[in-house]
Amino acid sequence: xxxxxxxxxxxxxxxxxxxxxxxxxxxxxxxxxxxxxxxxxxxxxxxxxxxxxxxxxxxxxxxxxxxxxxxxxxxxxxxxxxxxxxxxxxxxxxxxxxxxxxxxxxxxxxxxxxxxxxxxxxxxxxxxxxxxxxxxxxxxxxxxxxxxxxxxxxxxxxxxxxxxxxxxxxxxxxxxxxxxxxxxxxxxxxxxxxxxxxxxxxxxxxxxxxxxxxxxxxxxxxxxxxxxxxxxxxxxxxxxxxxxxxxxxxxxxxxxxxxxxxxxxxxxxxxxxxxxxxxxxxxxxxxxxxxxxxxxxxxxxxxxxxxxxxxxxxxxxxxxxxxxxxxxxxxxxxxxxxxxxxxxxxxxxxxxxxxxxxxxxxxxxxxxxxxxxxxxxxxxxxxxxxxxxxxxxxxxxxxxxxxxxxxxxxxxxxxxxxxxxxxxxxxxxxxxxxxxxxxxxxxxxxxxxxxxxxxxxxxxxxxxxxxxxxxxxxxxxxxxxxxxxxxxxxxxxxxxxxxxxxxxxxxxxxxxxxxxxxxxxxxxxxxxxxxxxxxxxxxxxxxxxxxxxxxxxxxxxxxxxxxxxxxxxxxxxxxxxxxxxxxxxxxxxxxxxxxxxxxxxxxxxxxxxxxxxxxxxxxxxxxxxxxxxxxxxxx
Amino acid sequence: xxxxxxxxxxxxxxxxxxxxxxxxxxxxxxxxxxxxxxxxxxxxxxxxxxxxxxxxxxxxxxxxxxxxxxxxxxxxxxxxxxxxxxxxxxxxxxxxxxxxxxxxxxxxxxxxxxxxxxxxxxxxxxxxxxxxxxxxxxxxxxxxxxxxxxxxxxxxxxxxxxxxxxxxxxxxxxxxxxxxxxxxxxxxxxxxxxxxxxxxxxxxxxxxxxxxxxxxx
Numbered sequence: 001x002x003x004x005x006x007x008x009x010x011x012x013x014x015x016x017x018x019x020x021x022x023x024x025x026x027x028x029x030x031x032x033x034x035x036x037x038x039x040x041x042x043x044x045x046x047x048x049x050x051x052x053x054x055x056x057x058x059x060x061x062x063x064x065x066x067x068x069x070x071x072x073x074x075x076x077x078x079x080x081x082x083x084x085x086x087x088x089x090x091x092x093x094x095x096x097x098x099x100x101x102x103x104x105x106x107x108x109x110x111x112x113x114x115x116x117x118x119x120x121x122x123x124x125x126x127x128x129x130x131x132x133x134x135x136x137x138x139x140x141x142x143x144x145x146x147x148x149x150x151x152x153x154x155x156x157x158x159x160x161x162x163x164x165x166x167x168x169x170x171x172x173x174x175x176x177x178x179x180x181x182x183x184x185x186x187x188x189x190x191x192x193x194x195x196x197x198x199x200x201x202x203x204x205x206x207x208x209x210x211x212x213x214x215x216x217x218x219x220x221x222x223x224x225x226x227x228x229x230x231x232x233x234x235x236x237x238x239x240x241x242x243x244x245x246x247x248x249x250x251x252x253x254x255x256x257x258x259x260x261x262x263x264x265x266x267x268x269x270x271x272x273x274x275x276x277x278x279x280x281x282x283x284x285x286x287x288x289x290x291x292x293x294x295x296x297x298x299x300x301x302x303x304x305x306x307x308x309x310x311x312x313x314x315x316x317x318x319x320x321x322x323x324x325x326x327x328x329x330x331x332x333x334x335x336x337x338x339x340x341x342x343x344x345x346x347x348x349x350x351x352x353x354x355x356x357x358x359x360x361x362x363x364x365x366x367x368x369x370x371x372x373x374x375x376x377x378x379x380x381x382x383x384x385x386x387x388x389x390x391x392x393x394x395x396x397x398x399x400x401x402x403x404x405x406x407x408x409x410x411x412x413x414x415x416x417x418x419x420x421x422x423x424x425x426x427x428x429x430x431x432x433x434x435x436x437x438x439x440x441x442x443x444x445x446x447x448x449x450x451x452x453x454x455x456x457x458x459x460x461x462x463x464x465x466x467x468x469x470x471x472x473x474x475x476x477x478x479x480x481x482x483x484x485x486x487x488x489x490x491x492x493x494x495x496x497x498x499x500x501x502x503x504x505x506x507x508x509x510x511x512x513x514x515x516x517x518x519x520x521x522x523x524x525x526x527x528x529x530x531x532x533x534x535x536x537x538x539x540x541x542x543x544x545x546x547x548x549x550x551x552x553x554x555x556x557x558x559x560x561x562x563x564x565x566x567x568x569x570x571x572x573x574x575x576x577x578x579x580x581x582x583x584x585x586x587x588x589x590x591x592x593x594x595x596x597x598x599x600x601x602x603x604x605x606x607x608x609x610x611x612x613x614x615x616x617x618x619x620x621x622x623x624x625x626x627x628x629x630x631x632x633x634x635x
Numbered sequence: 636x637x638x639x640x641x642x643x644x645x646x647x648x649x650x651x652x653x654x655x656x657x658x659x660x661x662x663x664x665x666x667x668x669x670x671x672x673x674x675x676x677x678x679x680x681x682x683x684x685x686x687x688x689x690x691x692x693x694x695x696x697x698x699x700x701x702x703x704x705x706x707x708x709x710x711x712x713x714x715x716x717x718x719x720x721x722x723x724x725x726x727x728x729x730x731x732x733x734x735x736x737x738x739x740x741x742x743x744x745x746x747x748x749x750x751x752x753x754x755x756x757x758x759x760x761x762x763x764x765x766x767x768x769x770x771x772x773x774x775x776x777x778x779x780x781x782x783x784x785x786x787x788x789x790x791x792x793x794x795x796x797x798x799x800x801x802x803x804x805x806x807x808x809x810x811x812x813x814x815x816x817x818x819x820x821x822x823x824x825x826x827x828x829x830x831x832x833x834x835x836x837x838x839x840x841x842x843x844x845x846x847x848x849x850x851x852x
Binding site: 007011013015017024026027029030100436474475478483485488490492493 | 687690691692694695696698699713714716717718719720730733747750751754755762763765766769770786787790791793794795796797798799800801802806810813814831835840841843844845847848850851
């Protein structure tokens with residue numbers, strides 16, 4: 001809960017007087033506050049720098065070191081002050097957090113040091129205010145990346161594999177880090193060599209060679225030495241296919257590998273060959289066949305496995321894709337406008353090359369990029385005027401905005417990142433608020449289960465309840481007063497939805513219908529008991545499989561010491577209940593905990609609800625007697 | 636072409652920055668409004684708090700609201716934080732009106748502290764008076780069924796959805812009927828201050844619970 005709220009607690013409690021005349025039940029007694037009420041000034045000495053503050057200021061955040069009783073460990077009796085052997089400069093910011101409720105990140109400090117101080121004083125860094133949050137996150141990410149790079153450079157490929165690594169793992173490592181073994185390095189260079197050979201062969205086979213005897217025309221080498229070239233091509237493709245299949249076999253996650261960019265490039269590189277094998281050699285598809293040969297040039301992209309720089313370039317282009325798209329769009333607009341104008345301007349001219357607007361696109365592009373091939377030239381005066389306007393504006397369109405756009409790219413890119421970060425931060429903040437609310441609710445509900453709300457003996461159950469601050473005591477008392485006013489109780493969403501389930505599904509037992517109202521009460525009562533267990537079990541996130549009685553019993557028994565967070569409260573509950581009832585609770589508790597997700601995912605509904613009543617039915621009929629006693633004792 | 640684009644973007648930016656400047660001006664105006672409370676001695680006379688308590692209260696109050704005034708939205712936010720499960724805004728609205736004695740839309744420190752003094756240190760009659768004032772929404776001296784129903788609904792709203800047993804729609808009106816049965820002596824459909832105080836003084840539970848919050852501060 002927010003710190004400032006602690007200041008308003010007395011007010012909220014005083015306002016509860018408004019409920020008193022309306023209350024249907026008697027109000028609970030308020031918690032006894034043994035501390036002295038008056039505020040006092042505390043002295044905090046941090047490595048010689050003495051700070052003073054009100055005790056109330058520190059009490060605002062009871063879950064930090066300074067706000068809780070943990071600071072008593074640092075109390076120095078002789079000098080009557082709290083002494084911390086920590087950085088005094090940083091402490092200023094920590095104390096300001098207590099005073100103002102906002103945590104600021106000092107820009108000149110090292111982020112690691114700051115985080116260590118926060119960790120020492122028990123403050124989570126997420127509370128950093130909006131003003132400093134971005135800086136903090138940027139620095140933190142930078143730091144993390146730097147550390148990650150360092151560790152990666154250390155570990156990358158140099159750490160030896162565990163001796164029991166499978167062949168698959170070894171292969172994968174050899175592929176990803178060629179420096180690890182000689183074999184991998186050889187393979188790496190061989191594939192690189194063959195990529196180069198394949199690309200060069202593609203290029204060379206179109207160079208005109210001296211014609212064969214008896215012919216005048218120059219032949220491309222590809223046709224002259226067609227056998228040699230096709231053998232070379234086949235060899236390369238075989239090697240690439242082999243490499244791809246080996247990578248596919250060795251990949252730890254085949255789906256991810258198949259979807260990665262590199263594997264797509266590999267596939268595109270070898271596919272034309274296979275398609276060419278499959279396709280028959282006839283006239284209709286020869287056009288497509290030629291297209292396929294073009295795709296062979298994509299083999300050159302396989303070099304990106306060998307070159308870090310290519311990969312970075314690819315990433316950059318990917319990142320700037322939207323800005324480039326916008327540039328393209330504005331160019332297209334300009335091209336269309338000028339092409340239309342030129343076409344209509346030149347329409348009258350005889351024998352004009354501007355035969356259509358799409359034909360004028362070519363002229364516009366050539367003119368705007370100041371290429372000026374001269375294959376299309378305007379003749380009419382209007383055409384020349386507009387043509388000159390086109391070339392002038394081409395300079396403006398292409399040359400001037402490019403630096404502006406380039407710098408805009410950087411700015412827009414960062415802004416987008418910031419917007420995404422903000423959205424992510426917002427989500428995190430909302431989630432945190434929800435969790436804090438849940439935490440408050442859960443704390444109160446847990447407090448109820450621990451039996452801390454019994455009037456009268458506040459002393460008998462102190463060992464059962466967790467150590468809570470005075471603020472929590474008062475807040476729980478306030479919520480309890482509200483419960484008594486309205487004669488309803490707070491529950492959490494899990495148990496609420498279960499009650500809905502049990503209420504909606506009609507229970508049938510062997511008893512007569514005259515007891516139906518009692519059944520209703522006992523159902524909810526028993527399930528409430530079970531729900532308490534389920535709530536606790538859900539907290540410990542144990543998944544139970546349906547089994548025999550023995551299994552459930554043993555599960556129940558073994559769960560007690562290990563998984564639960566509140567072992568003492570369980571024992572206190574047991575002290576009040578009878579042993580016979582444990583069977584019923586085992587069933588219902590264990591079974592209800594099957595579909596119940598942990599308490600922090602309230603949005604999922606119970607999937608197995610129809611099954612629960614059936615099983616509950618069986619268990620209830622056998623233990624109905626004990627449920628009577630349950631009813632009396634719990635109400 | 637590029638010039639056109641640049642001109643368009645400049646225009647858009649100018650249009651964006653203009654309302655910002657206006658907003659900044661209005662923000663400046665608001666933040667100048669401040670309130671300083673009356674002197675410590677005067678407040679000591681008006682309330683039953685000691686000097687130290689007043690000092691402590693004011694420090695907390697000033698820390699939360701540096702301008703010295705609490706407006707209704709802030710009040711609702713603060714009060715809602717105590718009841719995370721339900722919706723406390725309606726009840727906070729009624730509370731705000733009960734505290735804001737001069738009905739100017741904001742609570743000053745004096746209102747705050749005088750209200751607290753009545754609730755924590757006042758006599759039982761004074762507390763009952765305060766409660767009556769809270770329930771009487773239009774401050775006409777009578778609590779009608781509609782007013783009580785509104786109050787009751789707002790209280791039940793604070794419980795939220797997840798309660799056991801779950802709150803039925805008729806629960807508030809049933810509660811109101813019970814209240815009127817108890818309080819409305821002459822069955823005229825309204826509860827006056829005299830009926831209210833008389834009935835409460837006869838009810839032991841209510842009288843005992845009035846002592847509950849004595850030691851809050």
